[in-house]
Amino acid sequence: MTELAIDVTGLTKNYGGRAVVDHIDLKVGVGRICGFLGPNGSGKTTTIRMLCGLLTPDAGTGQCLGLDIIGQARAIKRQVGYMTQKFGLYEDLSIRENLDFVARLFELPKRRAAVDLALERLGLTARQQQLAGTLSGGWKQRLALAACLIHAPRLLLLDEPTAGVDPKARRDFWDQIHELASQGITVLVSTHYMDEAARCHELVCIAYGTILARGTETEIIEASQLKVWAIEGPGAQALLAPLKEQPGVLSVAAFGNAVHVAGLDGALVEQALAPLRAQTALHITAAPANLEDVFISLIARAQDNFSAAGVLHGVDA
Numbered sequence: 215m216t217e218l219a220i221d222v223t224g225l226t227k228n229y230g231g232r233a234v235v236d237h238i239d240l241k242v243g244v245g246r247i248c249g250f251l252g253p254n255g256s257g258k259t260t261t262i263r264m265l266c267g268l269l270t271p272d273a274g275t276g277q278c279l280g281l282d283i284i285g286q287a288r289a290i291k292r293q294v295g296y297m298t299q300k301f302g303l304y305e306d307l308s309i310r311e312n313l314d315f316v317a318r319l320f321e322l323p324k325r326r327a328a329v330d331l332a333l334e335r336l337g338l339t340a341r342q343q344q345l346a347g348t349l350s351g352g353w354k355q356r357l358a359l360a361a362c363l364i365h366a367p368r369l370l371l372l373d374e375p376t377a378g379v380d381p382k383a384r385r386d387f388w389d390q391i392h393e394l395a396s397q398g399i400t401v402l403v404s405t406h407y408m409d410e411a412a413r414c415h416e417l418v419c420i421a422y423g424t425i426l427a428r429g430t431e432t433e434i435i436e437a438s439q440l441k442v443w444a445i446e447g448p449g450a451q452a453l454l455a456p457l458k459e460q461p462g463v464l465s466v467a468a469f470g471n472a473v474h475v476a477g478l479d480g481a482l483v484e485q486a487l488a489p490l491r492a493q494t495a496l497h498i499t500a501a502p503a504n505l506e507d508v509f510i511s512l513i514a515r516a517q518d519n520f521s522a523a524g525v526l527h528g529v530d531a
Contacts, residue, residue: 217244219369219400220265222276222283227260227269227423235260236423237274242402242416247395249414250404251509257423258404259299262371265402266294279368292320295362297372301354305347309338309357312346313364320365328364336360336390352383359390370394372403376410388413408506419509421516431505440464440503440511441480443487445473447496460486465510476507 220242227235235257242248250258263269265278267287276283281290303312313332317325333339336356341349346357355375362370370391376384388410391401395415403414411417412431419427419434427434445453450473457466457475462482467474477483490496 218242218277219244219246220248220276220278220402222265222274222278225261225264225274225276226272227257227264228272233423235264235271238420238423238425240276240418240425242400244400245395245398246416247391247401247403247414249411249417250402250420251406251411251417252404252420253406253513256421258420259373260423261420262296262373262402262404265290266296266371267291268296292365293368295365295367295370297358297362297370297375299374299377301346301358303346303354303357303361306345308343308345309333309349309360310342312357313360316361316364322365332360332364335363350383351379352386355379355383355387359387363394368399370399370401370403372401374404374406376405376407384410408504408509411505419512421513422518424516426512426516427508435503435505435508438503438508438511439478440476440508441478441483442474442476442501442503442507443483443498444469444501445475445487445490445496445498446471447493449493450496453490457486462486464514465507467506467510469506474501474507476503476511478511 218241220240223239225235225238225240226233238261252258260269264271265283267290270284278290279293283290304315307315310329310333313329314325317328322328333342336359338356338360341353346354349357376387391403395401405411416430417428417434418425427437429437451468453473454466454468457463462477462479463475463486464478465476475483475487487498491498
């Protein structure tokens with residue numbers, strides 16, 4: 215059996231009497247990249263904060279890096295690198311000064327050597343005297359990752375780490391993540407991007423604090439049993455809103471010049487498409503489901519546990 219870096223059961227966190235994270239079970243093997251795929255407010259950040267000891271669960275048990283998530287939370291923090299959604303280092307300090315500050319926080323015995331290694335590892339040596347506030351989004355991302363790695367963590371928790379960076383920086387970042395995983399570092403990364411989710415070893419789809427699906431990209435698509443049709447031709451985009459209201463249709467989304475219509479009951483979806491087949495300018499064909507089709511359809515079926523209460527102010531779930 216693969217050694218587990220994360221093994222938790224029934225993880226729960228409540229705010230205002232409602233579960234932001236609702237009895238989540240999560241297992242991630244050592245050296246694996248697990249993608250946490252979910253919309254804003256789905257409970258991704260809250261789960262990550264409980265795993266690294268920043269939040270105490272209201273319920274649930276388990277281990278992170280072989281340590282109890284409640285009784286040994288302090289020890290877990292020293293072995294985890296946590297990269298937040300927002301750049302959290304000092305913009306009026308240089309790259310080297312920021313890394314030196316983090317090394318001091320972890321009380322590293324060979325601080326200068328640790329900083330030098332972090333600079334070299336992320337390609338920051340030539341820019342080490344540059345102020346963090348003058349860096350582009352991609353270089354800030356590199357600095358944040360260097361700060362996460364300076365104390366040689368065994369687990370990386372990355373909370374939407376590529377928000378606001380360009381495509382090349384995103385690709386470079388993911389190359390670095392795979393290199394770290396090959397060295398035995400476990401990675402749990404939350405993302406909104408389907409192309410990033412596809413680069414993970416395994417995925418956990420989450421919404422409203424509940425896990426909707428888990429497995430590899432292929433396993434999740436196959437298990438969904440989703441039926442998809444592609445509509446192409448003049449006026450296809452205008453069909454988005456009307457088709458969403460049809461019985462049996464779980465999701466309707468534009469993909470380039472085509473519109474994907476998806477549902478579990480093929481007969482009902484065919485019934486919704488029947489009037490459109492008379493329009494000779496439209497081309498309607500069965501299509502393979504992709505991860506985005508499946509994810510949107512899962513969200514459409516999920517129950518919003520905050521719908522009755524509206525927006526929960528003051529909580530970043």
